[in-house]
Amino acid sequence: MDLKAFEQRIESGGRLTADEALQLYRHAPTYWLGRMADGVRRRRHPEGLVTYIIDRNVNYTNVCVARCNFCAFYREVGHGDGYVLGFDEIARKIEETQALGGIQLLLQGGHNPDLPIAWYEDLFRSVKQRFPDFKLHALSPPEVLHLSRMSKLPVPEVISRLIAAGLDSIPGGGAEILVDRVRKLLNCFNKASADEWLEVMRHAHRAGLRTTATMMYGTVETDEERIEHMARLRAVQDETGGFTAFIAWSYQPEHTERGGVEATGIEYLRTLAISRLFLDNFDNMQASWVTQGGKVGQLSLAFGANDMGSVMIEENVVRAAGASYCMDEVEIVRNAEDAGFVAKRRNMHYDILGGPFFREHAVPRTLELSTAREAGDNSVPAELVNYPARSAAGKRQRSQPPASPVA
Numbered sequence: 001m002d003l004k005a006f007e008q009r010i011e012s013g014g015r016l017t018a019d020e021a022l023q024l025y026r027h028a029p030t031y032w033l034g035r036m037a038d039g040v041r042r043r044r045h046p047e048g049l050v051t052y053i054i055d056r057n058v059n060y061t062n063v064c065v066a067r068c069n070f071c072a073f074y075r076e077v078g079h080g081d082g083y084v085l086g087f088d089e090i091a092r093k094i095e096e097t098q099a100l101g102g103i104q105l106l107l108q109g110g111h112n113p114d115l116p117i118a119w120y121e122d123l124f125r126s127v128k129q130r131f132p133d134f135k136l137h138a139l140s141p142p143e144v145l146h147l148s149r150m151s152k153l154p155v156p157e158v159i160s161r162l163i164a165a166g167l168d169s170i171p172g173g174g175a176e177i178l179v180d181r182v183r184k185l186l187n188c189f190n191k192a193s194a195d196e197w198l199e200v201m202r203h204a205h206r207a208g209l210r211t212t213a214t215m216m217y218g219t220v221e222t223d224e225e226r227i228e229h230m231a232r233l234r235a236v237q238d239e240t241g242g243f244t245a246f247i248a249w250s251y252q253p254e255h256t257e258r259g260g261v262e263a264t265g266i267e268y269l270r271t272l273a274i275s276r277l278f279l280d281n282f283d284n285m286q287a288s289w290v291t292q293g294g295k296v297g298q299l300s301l302a303f304g305a306n307d308m309g310s311v312m313i314e315e316n317v318v319r320a321a322g323a324s325y326c327m328d329e330v331e332i333v334r335n336a337e338d339a340g341f342v343a344k345r346r347n348m349h350y351d352i353l354g355g356p357f358f359r360e361h362a363v364p365r366t367l368e369l370s371t372a373r374e375a376g377d378n379s380v381p382a383e384l385v386n387y388p389a390r391s392a393a394g395k396r397q398r399s400q401p402p403a404s405p406v407a
């Protein structure tokens with residue numbers, strides 16, 4: 001392999017083919033991949049900034065009919081631990097988020113058959129009514145598709161109804177690996193095929209929304225399929241330019257039906273670096289400290305990442321699969337500055353909002369991420385009776401009178 005020739009091409013802004021990316025991913029030395037990715041990051045972001053967003057990762061329901069075999073988060077319909085958050089509970093989470101300088105919710109959840117599109121519209125409207133400037137980065141492509149199937153409305157109409165209700169942008173979750181062979185093995189083909197996931201993103205971009213793109217690697221896919229995933233994202237980005245960032249994370253195996261072992265830190269750094277080199281039309285690469293921990297998260301900044309992602313405040317999905325790393329704003333800024341960068345707060349569009357919030361406001365330290373609900377809280381939100389349930393368990397639950405409050 002002629003690394004010198006690759007070096008010259010990458011430094012002059014030349015594009016890698018999928019075959020070349022695969023060759024480098026498999027055979028180039030790790031230090032070389034890091035050096036190349038860091039060079040590309042510097043050319044794209046010469047100001048020496050590392051950005052992050054203060055937002056809260058809220059999962060509105062864990063009830064899901066998709067049953068992906070890599071997921072430790074979901075509960076089946078009727079399960080005693082299944083929950084749906086109430087509008088008031090979500091409003092309280094927003095107030096707590098704002099107190100920490102937060103500006104948006106990353107709102108995602110299971111494919112709950114008992115939540116019709118009207119529930120989402122009413123939730124979004126109630127958020128915007130109470131918090132007009134607060135942003136909703138909500139509903140990954142498979143959730144949009146689930147709503148389209150349940151409501152029998154085409155995807156563009158679902159998206160335009162959600163925008164009218166207050167949707168601001170779409171997170172790139174549910175992509176896993178955008179190759180149908182892999183999706184069938186992970187039991188996530190039915191929730192969205194690779195084409196369907198990409199098509200939802202095309203529609204979102206055409207409707208004027210910006211979105212992120214993700215990749216969950218380390219299950220059953222081959223190296224070729226990881227590169228194919230990136231190639232499909234690169235092609236859509238060439239068409240629409242609608243992706244703001246790419247985020248790769250490793251599969252978290254604990255408590256999942258699939259099981260297995262997690263990819264190592266070096267595999268993460270090589271994957272991040274090759275994504276920076278191959279996805280030449282993506283401006284931003286996020287470090288996934290929530291799956292890799294703070295130390296590898298910090299090292300990511302030398303392997304192509306220019307963004308530390310979200311302060312999160314709350315996390316339920318990765319924690320269910322055994323990882324529970326926490327970095328509050330103070331810790332994210334400490335890691336970015338220790339690596340030689342200037343840390344700046346941003347919004348979902350990567351507009352710079354200012355320096356660290358905690359330096360201007362007294363905020364408490366967060367040493368552990370919150371969860372959706374306190375353990376043992378099985379309360380059912382009062383407003384759910386306003387929405388028709390489809391499942392037998394949902395119908396039963398909604399026909400019962402609400403429990404009277406305990407004095």
Ligand code: SF4
Pocket residue numbers: 064065066067068071072073074109110111142188191
């Ligand atoms: S990954 Fe999402 S869609 Fe799949 S089972 Fe878990 S909650 Fe459901």
